[in-house]
Amino acid sequence: LAGRDFHPEDTLVPVGELTIGGHQVHIIAGPCAVESREQLLETAMAVREAGATMLRGGAYKPRSSPYSFQGLAAKGLEFLAEAREVTGLPVVTEIMDPALVTAVAQVADVLQIGSRNMQNFALLQAVGRTQKPVLLKRGLSATIEEWLLAAEYILTEGNSQVILCERGIRTFETYTRNTLDLSAVPAVKHLSHLPVIVDPSHGTGRKFMVAPMARAALAAGADGLMIEVHPNPQEALSDGPQSLTPEQFARLVQEIRPIIAAS
Numbered sequence: 567l568a569g570r571d572f573h574p575e576d577t578l579v580p581v582g583e584l585t586i587g588g589h590q591v592h593i594i595a596g597p598c599a600v601e602s603r604e605q606l607l608e609t610a611m612a613v614r615e616a617g618a619t620m621l622r623g624g625a626y627k628p629r630s631s632p633y634s635f636q637g638l639a640a641k642g643l644e645f646l647a648e649a650r651e652v653t654g655l656p657v658v659t660e661i662m663d664p665a666l667v668t669a670v671a672q673v674a675d676v677l678q679i680g681s682r683n684m685q686n687f688a689l690l691q692a693v694g695r696t697q698k699p700v701l702l703k704r705g706l707s708a709t710i711e712e713w714l715l716a717a718e719y720i721l722t723e724g725n726s727q728v729i730l731c732e733r734g735i736r737t738f739e740t741y742t743r744n745t746l747d748l749s750a751v752p753a754v755k756h757l758s759h760l761p762v763i764v765d766p767s768h769g770t771g772r773k774f775m776v777a778p779m780a781r782a783a784l785a786a787g788a789d790g791l792m793i794e795v796h797p798n799p800q801e802a803l804s805d806g807p808q809s810l811t812p813e814q815f816a817r818l819v820q821e822i823r824p825i826i827a828a829s
C-alpha cells in the first residue's frame with residue numbers, strides 16, 4: 567500500500583487546517599522533551615513567531631538509560647494541549663505504548679512513532695487503527711525497505727495518513743550522533759507516495775550542523791523539517807547539544823525561505 571505503483575499520486579496528509587505533502591513545506595519545532603509548562607509555552611510561542619507550523623515535544627521519552635529523565639507523561643500531554651490552545655499550532659508527540667494510544671490521541675494531532683519503535687509491530691498496528699496522522703521515524707538501523715514495510719503495518723490497519731521522517735542512521739561515523747541519510751528522501755519519493763520530512767537535529771546531534779542539513783534536506787525534496795528548540799539548551803533535560811535557541815531557529819527559518827521559494 568505504501569508503494570508508488572499501487573498509488574501513483576503523492577499522498578497528502580491533512581493535519582488540522584494544514585496539509586503535509588504537496589507544495590508546502592512544514593516546520594515542526596519544539597523541545598525534545600516537555601520539561602515544564604513555562605518551558606513549553608515559551609518555546610511554542612517563540613517557534614510560532616519564527617514560522618514553525620507545528621509544535622513538537624515529548625511527554626513520553628524513549629531514553630537510552632532508565633536513569634535519564636523519562637518525560638512528564640500525562641502532565642506533559644496537558645501542557646501540550648494548553649500550548650496548542652495558546653498558539654494554535656497542531657501538536658506532534660511520541661507514543662511508546664499501545665495501551666496509551668487512546669490517551670495520547672486525545673491530545674496529539676500527529677502521533678509520533680520514534681526510531682526505537684519503528685519495528686514495534688503491535689504499536690504500529692495500534693496507531694493504524696486510529697484515524698490520526700502518524701509520523702513514522704526511520705529506525706536506527708533500518709533499511710529503506712524495512713521502513714516502508716513498517717509504514718505498511720499502519721496502512722494495512724486502515725490508516726492511510728502516514729508521514730515518514732528521516733532522522734539519521736547508525737554508521738561507523740562517530741563525529742555526528744547519526745548519519746543523516748538525505749539520499750533516503752529521493753529514494754522514498756521514488757518508491758512511495760507518502761510524504762517525507764527530515765529531522766536534522768537527531769540526524770546530526772550537533773547544533774551547528776542543523777541549519778546546513780535543514781537546507782540540504784529541502785534542496786533534496788523533503789516535505790518538511792523537524793527541529794529541536796529549547797529556550798536554554800545548556801539546561802535541557804535531553805538533547806541539549808543538538809537543540810537550537812529560539813534565535814538560532816528564527817535564523818534557520820530565514821535561511822530556508824529562498825530554498826522553499828525556489829522549489
Ligand code: PEP
Pocket residue numbers: 598624628660679680681682703733768
Ligand atoms: C524524538 O524525536 O523525540 C526522538 C526521540 O527521536 P528519534 O526517535 O528519532 O530518536
Ligand code: MN
Pocket residue numbers: 598599768794804805
Ligand atoms: Mn530529542
